Amino acid sequence: MTERQLTVSLQQAAPIPLDVAFTCEPGQVLAIFGASGSGKTTILRSIAGLHHPARAQVRVGHQIWCDTDTGVCLPPHRRAVGLVFQEYALFPHLTALGNVMAASGHRPRSERRAHAEALLERVHLTSLASRRPQELSGGERQRVALARALAREPAVMLLDEPFAAVDRGVRRRLQDEVAALRRATTVPLILVTHDVDDVVRLASHVLVLERGRVLAMDSVERLTSRPDLSFLREAFGLGSVFDAVVADVDTERRLLALTFDGGRLLTPLRDSTPGTRVRVRVPAREVILASAPPDGLSLHNVLAGTVAAMHEETTTGQVVVQVAVGRLFLLAEVTRDAVQRLALAPGRPVHALIKSVSIDAHRTVDGEP
Amino acid sequence: MDWTALGVSLRLGVGTVAILLPFGIWLGRLLAVRQFRGKVLVEALVTVPLVLPPTVLGFYLLVTFGARSPLGQAFQAIAGQTLPFSFEGLLLASAIANIPFVVQPIQRGFEAIPGDIRDAASCCGLTPWQCFRRIELPLAWPSLLTAAMLTFAHTLGEFGVVLMVGGNLPGETRTMSVAIYDRMQAFDDRSAGLMAATLLLVAVVTLMTTTMLSRQVRRRRD
Numbered sequence: 384m385t386e387r388q389l390t391v392s393l394q395q396a397a398p399i400p401l402d403v404a405f406t407c408e409p410g411q412v413l414a415i416f417g418a419s420g421s422g423k424t425t426i427l428r429s430i431a432g433l434h435h436p437a438r439a440q441v442r443v444g445h446q447i448w449c450d451t452d453t454g455v456c457l458p459p460h461r462r463a464v465g466l467v468f469q470e471y472a473l474f475p476h477l478t479a480l481g482n483v484m485a486a487s488g489h490r491p492r493s494e495r496r497a498h499a500e501a502l503l504e505r506v507h508l509t510s511l512a513s514r515r516p517q518e519l520s521g522g523e524r525q526r527v528a529l530a531r532a533l534a535r536e537p538a539v540m541l542l543d544e545p546f547a548a549v550d551r552g553v554r555r556r557l558q559d560e561v562a563a564l565r566r567a568t569t570v571p572l573i574l575v576t577h578d579v580d581d582v583v584r585l586a587s588h589v590l591v592l593e594r595g596r597v598l599a600m601d602s603v604e605r606l607t608s609r610p611d612l613s614f615l616r617e618a619f620g621l622g623s624v625f626d627a628v629v630a631d632v633d634t635e636r637r638l639l640a641l642t643f644d645g646g647r648l649l650t651p652l653r654d655s656t657p658g659t660r661v662r663v664r665v666p667a668r669e670v671i672l673a674s675a676p677p678d679g680l681s682l683h684n685v686l687a688g689t690v691a692a693m694h695e696e697t698t699t700g701q702v703v704v705q706v707a708v709g710r711l712f713l714l715a716e717v718t719r720d721a722v723q724r725l726a727l728a729p730g731r732p733v734h735a736l737i738k739s740v741s742i743d744a745h746r747t748v749d750g751e752p
Numbered sequence: 753m754d755w756t757a758l759g760v761s762l763r764l765g766v767g768t769v770a771i772l773l774p775f776g777i778w779l780g781r782l783l784a785v786r787q788f789r790g791k792v793l794v795e796a797l798v799t800v801p802l803v804l805p806p807t808v809l810g811f812y813l814l815v816t817f818g819a820r821s822p823l824g825q826a827f828q829a830i831a832g833q834t835l836p837f838s839f840e841g842l843l844l845a846s847a848i849a850n851i852p853f854v855v856q857p858i859q860r861g862f863e864a865i866p867g868d869i870r871d872a873a874s875c876c877g878l879t880p881w882q883c884f885r886r887i888e889l890p891l892a893w894p895s896l897l898t899a900a901m902l903t904f905a906h907t908l909g910e911f912g913v914v915l916m917v918g919g920n921l922p923g924e925t926r927t928m929s930v931a932i933y934d935r936m937q938a939f940d941d942r943s944a945g946l947m948a949a950t951l952l953l954v955a956v957v958t959l960m961t962t963t964m965l966s967r968q969v970r971r972r973r974d
Contacts, residue, residue, distance in 0.1 A: 459871070472869050472872035476891055488876070531876065
């Protein structure tokens with residue numbers, strides 16, 4: 384156990400059933416992913432001390448925030464959490480600066496203003512510091528809420544559907560903001576979301592929650608390359624998410640070369656510099672399997688690998704094939720007929736033809752240089 | 753024009769507000785944010801003075817304050833005078849009769865604060881007391897103003913309870929509304945009319961001030 388690891392174990396039967404146990408290391412971004420009503424927000428509220436499940440253990444490092452077995456339960460104001468509420472919950476009678484200063488009470492009075500101003504600068508809101516929440520746009524309110532959550536210098540950051548109330552464009556910029564903030568703070572960060580984009584762009588780990596139970600929990604790479612999670616398929620389509628490094632920017636052929644554990648990918652050119660770490664998502668629909676290396680194709684990426692596992696979707700009759708390429712796993716969705724024609728079975732060498740991938744330039748997971 | 757009666761009325765109005773406001777903030781907030789057993793009963797009891805005829809309320813208060821009741825005996829032992837037909841008794845009666853006017857607006861005021869705001873305050877590290885003082889009180893401020901002004905204006909107009917509990921002692925329990933009745937009985941229409949107009953003016957000014965102040969608060973916030 385690391386010094387500032389968050390350890391959570393919660394059980395209750397009512398008002399909604401909940402039975403979860405997980406840990407989150409400093410620097411990790413754990414996305415809690417699930418349908419509405421699955422208990423995501425209840426988990427966050429229990430960590431913050433706003434909800435009290437029948438049985439609960441919440442620990443940050445060696446500090447016990449809650450343990451129903453020994454009767455320890457700190458009130459919310461004594462738990463160092465930074466919670467960003469779904470609807471932001473800014474104090475309407477205070478300015479942006481006032482909101483951030485309200486969470487700076489642990490600092491000496493003389494430092495609070497400078498502390499709050501520095502945080503507003505970090506979320507690029509210095510010019511709006513004297514505005515009240517009503518005079519701010521949704522995205523701006525969100526950034527005030529972020530700054531306020533950070534103001535307490537929390538031991539745990541909790542974000543409850545932080546981008547649900549803003550439009551797509553604003554969402555992207557806010558994700559960048561969160562990614563940047565996360566790089567600067569090394570505390571466990573938990574993100575409740577039902578949006579695949581948040582997971583792909585921000586998460587290092589994913590906990591899939593269904594009716595209050597942990598359906599699956601793993602790193603993004605491992606979880607998204609599992610062939611048997613129909614939940615993920617319904618929620619955002621199957622497709623492995625992994626990290627790669629920009630190896631070469633070929634302006635002449637207008638291509639970008641990416642290297643990853645086990646191979647190399649070519650993608651259409653985009654603004655980037657060699658050495659940049661990027662997030663790559665390869666949707667299972669974009670992968671074609673071939674038993675022999677094909678010839679004369681317009682696509683660039685043909686990766687040699689072996690079939691690692693197969694899973695038949697009972698609802699669609701499609702087969703999800705997990706292909707090991709080096710240390711990486713890709714998913715491909717094929718028909719049952721194709722499985723027979725190619726004689727696909729675990730251990731069989733195949734070639735994966737990748738039609739397209741999506742790339743995210745913001746490398747946000749731990750281990751960043 | 754009975755200036756002494758106006759003095760008694762104003763003293764009674766200010767005194768009632770001073771007693772009731774802290775109580776109203778406590779009970780109004782409690783009813784707004786807490787769920788507890790018997791809450792419905794408490795809410796009904798708070799509203800009772802609003803629907804009872806003032807004479808009925810006055811009757812019960814008179815019985816409660818009387819020399820044979822424990823409260824009446826205790827007051828007499830301490831103050832050396834009886835509670836009924838004294839200004840103190842009148843003040844206590846007025847405070848009880850005005851409970852709904854102070855508790856209900858304050859309860860609505862605290863209810864209007866979203867639960868998330870309170871939760872956010874505690875997640876910002878504010879203690880319950882800091883949250884109350886720095887977040888809830890400023891947000892509920894217009895409702896406190898409304899409660900105070902309503903109570904003040906209503907106290908000036910109270911008649912039945914005053915007559916039952918206080919009687920008609922000049923300088924002690926004779927308020928403006930009682931004095932008006934008194935003058936009418938004596939066929940002194942001119943004095944009665946003058947005092948009625950004065951009360952009307954005070955009531956209108958009070959309500960206008962309330963509206964203006966709360967509008968100002970709201971404008972500052974929007």
